[in-house]
Amino acid sequence: MKKRSTNEIPYKKLTIAIVLSILFVINGYGEKNFWRFQVIETPNYVVKSILQDSVGLIWLATNDGLYRYDGSDIKPYFPIPDCPLSSNRIDRIQEHASHHILCQQRNIIIMFDRKREKFGNLPEDLQKLKDIREYKRNKAVPNDRWQEILASVECPEVDRIYMHTYDRDSNLWVGTSGGLWLITRQVSLFDHIDRKSEVVTFFRDDKHRVWVVSTDNRIQIHDATMNPLGYLSPDGRIVKDDTVFPYPVHSIKQDRRGNILMAARESGLLILQPKNDGNQFKIRQLKANATNPEYPDFDNIYEIHIDRQGTLWVGGQYDKLNIARPDSTGSYIFSNASTGLSKVQGKIPESVRSFLELKEDILLIFSENGLYCCNTRFNDYSELRFYHQTHDKTDTTSLPQNNILAVTQSHNGEVILSCGGQLCEIVGKNYLQEKVPFRKIDTPQFPASVAALCSDDKGLVWGVTNRSVFSYDPIKKIINHYPPSSPKEVRHFSVNPFFVLNDSCIMKGCREGWIQFDPRKVAKRSNLTPIYISEVKTLKTQNSIIVDTDSIISLRPEEREFSVRFSVLDYNRTSPVWYAYRMIGEDMKWSLTEQNETAPYVDLPAGKYTFAVRSTNGDGRWLDNERKLIIEIQPYWYEKTSIRWCMAILFLLSIAGGWWLIDRYAQKQTLKAMEKLRALQQEVSAPDVIPTPDTNQSSSSPETTDKNDAFSRKLLAYLDAHIGDTDLKVEDLALHLGISRKQLLQKMKTLFNCTPIDFIIANRITRSLQYMQSNNEMNIAEIAYCSGFNDPRYFSRCFKKHTGKSPSEYLSEVKRKATKAQT
CATH class of the missing domain: 2.60.40.10 (Immunoglobulins)
Incomplete structure (x- = not known):
């Protein structure tokens, strides 16, 4: 394709722009379509073929290899040295039934294995293929207007456009000698009305006229369909000419008598009394006068509110709240902290930013010092009580910050706040209490810089950050973020409030004028992308x-x-x-x-x-x-499981083997002690067990040997007298011998190589053997009790441990030997 003519494109762009403008006027809010152009950066700028495979990936054939694009990164693949090609250039690509990519260079066709990420030869069923276009030919797009689309966007000049294609989402991809172009269809959801200065607030009077107040002190009045009617002049008339109002108005309200009240910052409070069917007003200015109850006690009036009972609430940016009630003539009688409001309960609000009256006749007053709640139904100021909610670092359910920027109540009754830009909501519906719980709302799509909030009749909460719009569903807890679709749509928002014109139009002032949108048409694309x-x-x-x-x-x-x-x-x-x-x-x-x-x-x-x-x-x-x-x-x-089972079995076997070795060692030690006892019995010819010192003491001095013999005889004599006592303790034995328990343990280890307990048990086993041999008419329980054991089962365990046989087995053997001897 030849280079596009520079004279041809502007006419096409102009035609497209006119058509799109007509479509926008016909469709109304949120129906403005346009194309967005972007260049996909590729390492090689000559893109000769484009393919979207069955998965959804974009494949590019270039002068220097094959490229894969997944929406974020481009990955290159080079045929050389895998395939015998003269260069890495690829002219055409196509997807095979196996999902691999067919690549063609002139009359040579190769296949790219996407799983192995390598180039190779064609399978046998494609060996005769001469052109991949014979395998699968792309379908032509009917009424393809790609050239008109290119003409409607600002795109760089290139030497050649090789091809174009559409993906499954109707995005236009263009391969050129200057790289890859992506042109996507965009929908402008917001209508922008540009003004010379920032719009501060909107107001609708009882004649359904809309008043638009801007920072340049202009108050423009429109009809119900936003057709301009004129400007408010300094003398209170509505005039056609562009006129500057002499007071810096920040907030406008209308009372039951039709009077229009304006918060005029440092100019105080303005009351516009209508005349001549509401097309002209008598302007009355109320400046600060602490001695006159018909005037507020400060000038810098930032925000006003008239509740359902007709009470006027006046907030100053740096002053305390004033409240005024109309008398029979319609004049307002003000009360402040030094007059009637001295009777109220709780802290009087100060540095008031704005008001919100809930459906439950509860007034929320948000300020730089936190949130105040009160009931608007009271007869006397002594019945009025303010509940002050502030940030508490130790309480996670308190306000995130004290600086309240915006508050709104959804159609379903949930109260949503912006605390220093952090979005949060009130938990529950009990607002008149000392501690109201709050819950933070995570906004990962945008920073915590929420400036204003409002609600529609569908239950959604709309808000703005400093440059974008978002919606929040309090029931589903879903946030949808709508950033600018193009640099031309960037607007700068502040804390100025929203204005609901009707069910199909919400307006919000910004530095450039205001935006308006239809909340029913603002929605995200629902295409299910993999x-x-x-x-x-x-x-x-x-x-x-x-x-x-x-x-x-x-x-x-x-x-x-x-x-x-x-x-x-x-x-x-x-x-x-x-x-x-x-x-x-x-x-x-x-x-x-x-x-x-x-x-x-x-x-x-x-x-x-x-x-x-x-x-x-x-x-x-x-x-x-x-x-x-x-x-x-x-x-x-x-x-592995098998190895772990083997290791567990080996561990259990090692434990069992260790216990067995310990048990065998204990048995050997006990047998040695019993052999010593038997030797002592033979030496002293005593009927019971009489121990003898260790034979290893032969090298000891005669004096030491005599002492040991005396100790052994004294020990055996005491055991002989008390061996049948089941309450015999080691402490009793040590006390009788006149030594401590520790000294007794050392002495027994030295002489008999066993502990006192083992020595006592060995003597009791020896006594039980004597009973079995001398009186075979006794049963096992009687033998156990007579030998000093208080539990026959414990006696059986100790007997088997020392003799290797159970008491019943040993007693049966003794009886069998006695019977055999008699015969």
Whole structure:
């Protein structure tokens, strides 16, 4: 295609602009369509062919390889050295039934394996293919007006346009010698009315006229359909000529008598009394006069409000609240902190920013010092009570900040606030209490800079930040953000209030004038765009595992630290894309991320996991497009179940073997002690057990040996007398011998290589053996009690431990031997 003529394009642009303007006038608010042009930066600027595959990815054939675009990043693939081509140039591309990409260079056709990310030869069924256009030819678009679309946007001049195509969302892609162009259709949801200065407020009188007040002190009056009627002159007339009003008006209200009241900042309060059918007004100015009850006690009046009972509430930016009630003649009688309001309960509001009267006859007064709540139904000021809500650092349910910028009540009754820009809401409906709970509303789509709020009749709350508009559903807890679609739509908003003209038009003043929109037509695109998981990249090995269309992957044990990369395939992006991801079973909550299209995970145990990710579309609306990927992490050899069972069995066997060795050692020690006891019995010819010192003491001096013999005899004599006592204790034995328990333990270890308890048990076992051999008519329980055991079962365990046989077995053996001896 030849270079476009520079003379031809302006005429086409003018034609398109006229057509779009006519369509906007016909359709009304929120129906202005336009095209947005953007250049997709590619490493090689010559794009010869464009393809959107079945997944939704964009593939580009260029003079220097094949490129894949997922809406965020462009990834290059080069045929050389995988294929015998003269260069990396690719002229045409097409998708194969296997989802691989057919690439053609002149008369040579190769295939790109998207899973292995390598070029290779064609399969056998395509060996005879000479041109990929024979495999699958793109369908022609009827009434293709791509040239008119190009003419309607500002695009750079290029030497050649190679081709163009449309994706499934009707976005226009153009491949040129100067790079890749993307042209998307945009809808302007907001109508912009430009003025010379910032619009401060709107007001509708009882004749349905709309008053528009701007910072240049102009008050323009419109009819119900916003057709201009004229300006308010200094003498109170409505005139056609552009006229400046002499007072800086900030707020306008109308009372029951038809009088229009204006908060005129440092000029005090203005009362406009209508005459001549409301087309002319008598202006009366009320300046500060503390001695006259018909005047407020300060001049800098910032905001006024007339409640349903007709009471006038007057707030000053730096002063305390004034309240005025009309008398029988219609004149207002003011009360302030030093007069009638001295009777009120609670702190009198000061630095008042604005008022909001709820459906429950409750008035919210928001200021720089917090939120005040009171009931508007009272007969005397002594019945009036203000409940003051402020920020408390120790209480998470208190106001986020004291500086209240805006308050509104939704159609369903929820109260939404902007506290220093932070969006929050009141929990419950009990506003008249000392501590009202609040809940913060997360706004990840935009910073906490909410300047103004209002509600529509559908239950939505509308608000503005410093440069954008958003809506909030208090029931579903959903926020939709509407940033400017183009630099030309950028507007600068302040804390000035919204104005609801009718059900189909909401207006908001800004520095450039005002915007207006139909809340029924402002909506996000609902196109369901898929999420593409491209790869899983391991952190230690820096290995990339291509996911593409797979639903399950496997990782080696050393690859358990990895990151998953994903992207939503929506190329018409007017808002930042948000992602929510989690590892099911591992993450309890969704993790939110803006623009960052990777999810890192570190040191996950071996096992099977399911990774899930969902996102907003390019318009900022959350979609039901959840994409799941099963990730299997292989265990190390010592983490396998069979190895763990073997290790557990070996551990249990080692414990059992240790207990067995300890038991065998104890038995050997006991047997040695019993052998010593038997030796002592033979030495002293005593019927019971009489211990003897250790034979290893032969090298001791005669004096030491005599002392040990005396100690042993004294010990055995005491045991002989008390061995049948079941309450015999080691302390009794030590007390009889005249030594401490510790000294007794050391002495027994030295002489008999056992503890006092083991020595006592050994003597009792020896006594039980004597009973069994001398009196075989006794049963086991009697033998146990006579030997000093208070529990026959414990006696049985000790007997078997020392003799290797149970008492019943030993007693049976003794009886059998006695019977045999008699025969």
